[in-house]
Amino acid sequence: MNLLALQRRMARAVMTPLTPGENMRRKTADGRSMHRVAASFIKPNDRLTSFERLEIYNRQYWWRVLSAFGEDFPGVRAVLGDRRFEALAKAYISDCPSRSFTLRNLGSRLPEWLRRHSGFAGSRHALTLDMARLEWADIEAFDGAAEPALSAQDLAEANAARVRLRLQPYISLLALRYPVDDLLLNVRKEEDTAFASNAFVQRKKRKHVSAVARLRPAPIFLAVHRHDESVYFRRLDREEFEILQGLHHGETLGRAVEAAMRRSSMPLADRPEMVQHWFRAWASLGWFCRSAARRQAKKSSAA
Amino acid sequence: MPANRFNNFTSYGVGIGLRAPHYHHILSRKPVVDWFEIISENYMIDGGRPLRILDQILDQYRVVQHGVSMYFGSAENLNRDHLRRLKTLVKRTKTPWLSDHLCWGSVDGRYTHDLLPMPYTFEAAQRTAQKIREVRDFVEVPVVVENVSSYAEYHVSEMTEWEFLNEVVERADCGILLDVNNIYVSSQNHTFDPMDYVNNVPADRVAQIHIAGHSKYRKYILDTHDHPVIDPVWRLYARAIERVGHTATLLEWDDSIPSFEEVHNEALKANRFLSGAALKKAG
Numbered sequence: 349m350n351l352l353a354l355q356r357r358m359a360r361a362v363m364t365p366l367t368p369g370e371n372m373r374r375k376t377a378d379g380r381s382m383h384r385v386a387a388s389f390i391k392p393n394d395r396l397t398s399f400e401r402l403e404i405y406n407r408q409y410w411w412r413v414l415s416a417f418g419e420d421f422p423g424v425r426a427v428l429g430d431r432r433f434e435a436l437a438k439a440y441i442s443d444c445p446s447r448s449f450t451l452r453n454l455g456s457r458l459p460e461w462l463r464r465h466s467g468f469a470g471s472r473h474a475l476t477l478d479m480a481r482l483e484w485a486d487i488e489a490f491d492g493a494a495e496p497a498l499s500a501q502d503l504a505e506a507n508a509a510r511v512r513l514r515l516q517p518y519i520s521l522l523a524l525r526y527p528v529d530d531l532l533l534n535v536r537k538e539e540d541t542a543f544a545s546n547a548f549v550q551r552k553k554r555k556h557v558s559a560v561a562r563l564r565p566a567p568i569f570l571a572v573h574r575h576d577e578s579v580y581f582r583r584l585d586r587e588e589f590e591i592l593q594g595l596h597h598g599e600t601l602g603r604a605v606e607a608a609m610r611r612s613s614m615p616l617a618d619r620p621e622m623v624q625h626w627f628r629a630w631a632s633l634g635w636f637c638r639s640a641a642r643r644q645a646k647k648s649s650a651a
Numbered sequence: 652m653p654a655n656r657f658n659n660f661t662s663y664g665v666g667i668g669l670r671a672p673h674y675h676h677i678l679s680r681k682p683v684v685d686w687f688e689i690i691s692e693n694y695m696i697d698g699g700r701p702l703r704i705l706d707q708i709l710d711q712y713r714v715v716q717h718g719v720s721m722y723f724g725s726a727e728n729l730n731r732d733h734l735r736r737l738k739t740l741v742k743r744t745k746t747p748w749l750s751d752h753l754c755w756g757s758v759d760g761r762y763t764h765d766l767l768p769m770p771y772t773f774e775a776a777q778r779t780a781q782k783i784r785e786v787r788d789f790v791e792v793p794v795v796v797e798n799v800s801s802y803a804e805y806h807v808s809e810m811t812e813w814e815f816l817n818e819v820v821e822r823a824d825c826g827i828l829l830d831v832n833n834i835y836v837s838s839q840n841h842t843f844d845p846m847d848y849v850n851n852v853p854a855d856r857v858a859q860i861h862i863a864g865h866s867k868y869r870k871y872i873l874d875t876h877d878h879p880v881i882d883p884v885w886r887l888y889a890r891a892i893e894r895v896g897h898t899a900t901l902l903e904w905d906d907s908i909p910s911f912e913e914v915h916n917e918a919l920k921a922n923r924f925l926s927g928a929a930l931k932k933a934g
Contacts, residue, residue: 349807350726350774351726351770351774351775351778352726352758354770354805354807355725355726355755355758356758356759358767359757359759359761362763362765362767363761363763389805389806389807390804390805390806391803391804391805391806393804393840393841394842395870395871396870396871398803401802401803401804402803404802404803404873405765405802405803408765409763409764409765412764412765413764416764445762446761446762446763446764447760447761448762449692449695449720449730449732449733449757449762450695450720452696490699490700491696491697491698491699491700491701491702492697492698492699493697493698494697494698494699517697518697518698518699574699577699577700577703578700
């Protein structure tokens, strides 16, 4: 057996889901005996069979990836409860095993996967999807790239009709059906509590369940961003969200504002002041950077 | 004086792994530590707090990079994105050498995030050595490879683990990060004399040594890095130092991480053996 064939055989076995009792399955996905598969390439020793030696790696794999996934999505766990969350995690990781050198990216395909697999969350599908999108945006905001922010002077000199502003790469704009930002902050607050007796864990679970049960749909617009190396969830007005989204899609500032205000019920007289107010806030948070094309042009002229 | 041509960093004494629970202690108390080893992948990111903290550490300490997912032994080609990010980090840390494991962990683009054991074959040695050379040529710093602990062996193996290690490092002309705890763990799981391993490693290629604790189960030992170093592992370390001379040494403690002082004090026990090596040299 050559190196590639051996590694494929081993990886297939190691990544096969465990039984509910956390043992290695006795049959492969195509119905072969796992004992025979293991014995075909792994030596037994005086204490362990080939199957048992392979099982050590099979367990380590699943414990590692499930633990990493659980750490990244405590909000989804709170929404679904432990049992459904674990079923979802195993199904997701089986369908979307890591394709990155870092476990940081393990959950990158979860929102997309959830859209295609609504059955795992049942009646809480929309809520689960919102939470998964928020938690993935949180990961992106935590360590995503930051470009040099435009200065107040750069922005003051910008021609609204022509300027294309780019948002910092670490920012995600989310239109959500549920106010999952508050729920996630509560989940984290509880997890930060220093002690965890069994009684406390049970109380925590009951609190999660009642918080989720009480949560009613209430559309929100959110910017998940970073300031001073901490991640924040900033609620946005609809118009504010649409302007930022327009900019994110490459619209000029003028067009982005115009499109966002078309459906707005905001009194005409209030609009200029409101836009200025938002703009000042975004600029003070360093959300804008120059568009890639503009940056390249500036670099060339400087050279 | 370097102990060998792969060990130009004799001034690096005893270091410990840089781990998040110790960030605050290190940055606020500024303890004296010879050097820190970082897990490269934790900082191969685009921005944010981890890089800011790393920069603060780099302002005050020497840092060496240790990787966990280059997978020199995987049959597939190297991941170009991984390499580019690694090189960016190398420029940031100015690591004097770079280590990763003699293992595999990915196939067909799927990652297990484990350090899976190699089949000890000539084909595997050739492929692995070729990839080590590619990484070294790309990142432009010396690359050293670490022996892993293992729980399984393959029928196809054609040599012992230490013979395979020698075969790879000779073909790649690279250094070794000798993990004496991993040798001990594997020796218990595969029933060989760990001293044979230490005695057969080419001393002139050992660039760094790892020490760590592990967990004992009924039928096997797991390399968990969550306990102090046990005496049999210290004995292997003593023998390694006797053969290799003064060598940069690092304690790994990755799970159930105790206070900074406890980890550092455990690591500093290595000085007993390093001082002996220095005295012997002076005598």
